[in-house]
Amino acid sequence: DPAIDFYKKVIDENVAKVESYKLPENNAEFINGSEATEVKDFGNYDFIIIGAGSAGSVLATRLSENENWKILLLEAGGEENDFSTIPSMWANLQMSEINWGYRTISQKNCCLGMKNRQCLEPRGKAIGGSSTINAIMYVRGNPEDYNEWVRLGNPGWSYEEVLPYFLKSENSQVEGDPGFHGKGGLWNIQYSLPPSELFSNFLQANKELGLEAVDYNGYRQFGASKAQTNIKHGKRQSTGTAFLKYARQRRNLNVITNALVTEIVIDKKNKSAEGVMFIKDNQKFRANANLEVIVSAGAFNSPQLLMLSGIGPKEHLEELGIDLIEDLPVGQNLLEHPMFSGLAFRTNFTVTAESPLSSSVEAVGFMPGPGTVPPIEYIFLPQTGTPSAFDMFNFNQELENSYLAKINSSTDFNIFVVLLHQKSKGQIRLKSKNPTDFPEIDLNLFEEQEDVDTFIDGINFVIKLTETQAFRDVNATLIDIPICQEYEKYSRDFWECAIRHMSMTLYHPCGTTAMGPNGTTAVVDNQLRVHGIEKLRVVDAGVMPSTVSGHLNAPTVMIAEKISDVIKATYN
Numbered sequence: 384d385p386a387i388d389f390y391k392k393v394i395d396e397n398v399a400k401v402e403s404y405k406l407p408e409n410n411a412e413f414i415n416g417s418e419a420t421e422v423k424d425f426g427n428y429d430f431i432i433i434g435a436g437s438a439g440s441v442l443a444t445r446l447s448e449n450e451n452w453k454i455l456l457l458e459a460g461g462e463e464n465d466f467s468t469i470p471s472m473w474a475n476l477q478m479s480e481i482n483w484g485y486r487t488i489s490q491k492n493c494c495l496g497m498k499n500r501q502c503l504e505p506r507g508k509a510i511g512g513s514s515t516i517n518a519i520m521y522v523r524g525n526p527e528d529y530n531e532w533v534r535l536g537n538p539g540w541s542y543e544e545v546l547p548y549f550l551k552s553e554n555s556q557v558e559g560d561p562g563f564h565g566k567g568g569l570w571n572i573q574y575s576l577p578p579s580e581l582f583s584n585f586l587q588a589n590k591e592l593g594l595e596a597v598d599y600n601g602y603r604q605f606g607a608s609k610a611q612t613n614i615k616h617g618k619r620q621s622t623g624t625a626f627l628k629y630a631r632q633r634r635n636l637n638v639i640t641n642a643l644v645t646e647i648v649i650d651k652k653n654k655s656a657e658g659v660m661f662i663k664d665n666q667k668f669r670a671n672a673n674l675e676v677i678v679s680a681g682a683f684n685s686p687q688l689l690m691l692s693g694i695g696p697k698e699h700l701e702e703l704g705i706d707l708i709e710d711l712p713v714g715q716n717l718l719e720h721p722m723f724s725g726l727a728f729r730t731n732f733t734v735t736a737e738s739p740l741s742s743s744v745e746a747v748g749f750m751p752g753p754g755t756v757p758p759i760e761y762i763f764l765p766q767t768g769t770p771s772a773f774d775m776f777n778f779n780q781e782l783e784n785s786y787l788a789k790i791n792s793s794t795d796f797n798i799f800v801v802l803l804h805q806k807s808k809g810q811i812r813l814k815s816k817n818p819t820d821f822p823e824i825d826l827n828l829f830e831e832q833e834d835v836d837t838f839i840d841g842i843n844f845v846i847k848l849t850e851t852q853a854f855r856d857v858n859a860t861l862i863d864i865p866i867c868q869e870y871e872k873y874s875r876d877f878w879e880c881a882i883r884h885m886s887m888t889l890y891h892p893c894g895t896t897a898m899g900p901n902g903t904t905a906v907v908d909n910q911l912r913v914h915g916i917e918k919l920r921v922v923d924a925g926v927m928p929s930t931v932s933g934h935l936n937a938p939t940v941m942i943a944e945k946i947s948d949v950i951k952a953t954y955n
C-alpha cells in the first residue's frame with residue numbers, strides 16, 4: 384500500500400531527528416523580534432483569539448460562522464505535519480519544535496527519579512495546540528465532575544447542561560450507550576485501531592475482578608473499555624484538522640502562525656482589554672479588538688500572559704516590577720493528573736509484527752472508590768514491538784540503566800496508574816517579565832499524604848488485576864523496580880518512595896485560571912470573563928475549577944463550544 388510506505392518513510396526520517404533533538408530553554412526564535420523598537424499596526428478586529436489549540440481552534444471556527452464578525456487568531460507555532468498525523472507517534476512529537484518543551488522546576492515531593500528532579504510538561508506549539516501532540520484519547524470524565532463545577536459556584540455547567548456541547552462536536556462511530564454520542568459533528572470519534580493480542584486478556588482480567596466492559600463516556604464509568612479516540616481514516620484528528628481547516632477558508636477569519644503574543648493591552652483607567660501586542664518575523668505588531676480579547680493559550684501560557692499584562696497575584700507582579708492592574712489568583716490552583724509509570728510486566732508472549740501505524744494507547748479502566756467519581760484510572764499499553772525513540776519519563780541515569788534498559792517492547796506491557804483527583808496543588812509563576820522566557824512550572828505533586836495513599840491503593844489494584852487467571856495465562860510478572868531498596872519490597876513505604884521517584888503526569892494541567900464567583904479564589908466567572916476586567920475572557924483547560932475523571936481534550940473542546948454560544952447570545 385503506497386500510503387503505508389509513505390508513512391513508514393515519514394516515521395523513519397522523523398525518528399532519526401527525535402534521537403538528536405534537544406528541548407529548548409526559552410522562546411529563542413522570538414528574541415530578535417522582542418528587541419524591535421517600532422510597533423506596526425495590525426488593524427482592528429471584533430475578536431482576537433490568542434492560541435489556535437484545542438479551545439482556540441473551536442472558538443475561531445464557531446465565532447467565524449457569523450459573517451459580520453472579523454476575527455484574528457494568533458498562534459505561536461506553525462502548521463501540523465505528516466509526522467504529527469500518525470497516532471502512534473504522539474510521544475515522539477515531544478522531541479520536535481511543535482512542543483514548547485517545558486520542564487518543571489526541580490521538585491521536592493515528586494519527580495525525584497527524574498533528571499535534575501524535573502518532570503517534562505509537553506505542550507503543543509502548532510495549529511491544534513496540544514491536540515496536535517496528544518495521545519488522542521477521547522474521555523470526558525464523570526457527570527459528577529461537572530455537577531461539582533456548579534457546586535463550586537458556576538451555574539450553567541452541570542452535566543445535563545454541558546452534554547449537548549459534547550454531542551455537538553462529535554461525529555461518533557462508537558457503539559456506546561444511546562443518548563451519549565453525537566453524529567454529524569466535525570470531530571471523528573472511533574475506537575482505537577485494531578486490538579492488540581492481549582486486549583482480551585485485559586478485559587477478561589477486569590471481569591474477574593467484577594468490572595464489566597463499559598462505555599466510559601456513557602451511563603457508567605466504572606469498568607474497562609477499549610479507548611475512544613480522535614482518529615479518522617487512521618490519522619489524528621486534532622482540532623486544527625477537524626474544526627479549523629474548514630473555517631480557515633472563511634474571509635472573516637485571519638489565522639496568523641508563528642506569532643507570539645507578548646501582552647494583552649489593557650486600558651488601566653477603564654480596566655478594559657483593547658488589543659494585543661505580538662511578535663512575528665522579527666517585528667512587533669499591535670492589533671485592536673472592538674468586542675473582546677479571548678485568551679486560549681492553555682493552562683501554562685494563559686496565566687503567563689495574564690501576569691505579563693498586569694493581571695495576577697499582587698505580590699508576585701510587584702516583585703517582578705510589573706504594574707498591577709487586577710489582583711487575581713492567576714497561576715494558583717494548578718491541578719494535574721499524576722501518573723505512575725513503574726508498572727511494567729514481562730509476559731511469555733512476544734508480539735510478532737511491529738505495528739508502527741497503530742495507536743499505542745489501547746484501553747482504560749476506572750477503579751471504583753468510596754465516592755461517586757473514580758479515584759483512579761489505569762491505562763493499558765500493550766507491547767508495540769518498537770522501542771520508543773527517547774525517554775519520555777525523563778528518568779535519571781540510574782533509573783535509565785537499572786530500569787528502562789530492562790524493558791522489552793516485544794514481551795512487556797505497561798499499565799499506567801493515574802490519580803484522578805489530587806488534593807495537592809501546584810502553581811505557575813513568571814521567571815521574569817520577559818515574554819520570551821518560559822513560565823515557571825511548580826507541580827508540587829504529593830504534598831498531601833492523602834494523594835499518596837490513594838495512589839498506593841490504585842497500584843495495589845492494578846497488581847491484583849495482573850494476578851488474575853487472564854494475565855496468569857501469559858505469565859504476567861511485575862518487572863523489578865530497582866530503587867527504594869531501603870524499604871521492604873512492595874510495602875506501603877516502598878510504594879510511597881517509588882511514587883515520589885517515578886511518577887510523571889498525564890499532561891493534564893488545569894485550574895490556573897479557574898472559574899468561580901469571585902476574584903479572591905477565582906480568575907474568571909461562569910461565562911469565563913476575567914473578574915474585574917472588561918472585554919477579556921480566558922477559554923481553555925485552565926478555567927476548570929476542579930479537574931475531571933477523564934482526559935482534558937474533550938472537556939476543553941466542550942468548554943469552547945459552550946462559550947461560543949454564550950458569546951453569540953451576548954452580541955446578537
Ligand SMILES: Cc1cc2nc3c(=O)[nH]c(=O)nc-3n(C[C@H](O)[C@H](O)[C@H](O)COP(=O)(O)OP(=O)(O)OC[C@H]3O[C@@H](n4cnc5c(N)ncnc54)[C@H](O)[C@@H]3O)c2cc1C
Pocket residue numbers: 433434435436437438439457458459460473504505506507508509510511512513514516517518519520521522642643644645679680681682684685688889890891892922923924925934935936937939
Ligand atoms: C503529550 C500529551 C498527551 C495528551 N494526551 C491526551 C489524550 O490522549 N486525551 C486528552 O483528552 N487529552 C490529552 N492531553 C491533554 C489535552 O491535549 C490538553 O488538555 C488540551 O489540548 C488543552 O487545550 P487548551 O486549548 O487548553 O491548550 P492547547 O491546546 O495547548 O492550546 C494552546 C495554544 O496556544 C498557543 N499559544 C500559547 N501561548 C501563546 C502565545 N503567547 N501567543 C500565541 N500563541 C500561544 C499554543 O501554541 C497552543 O497552540 C495530552 C496533552 C499532551 C501534551
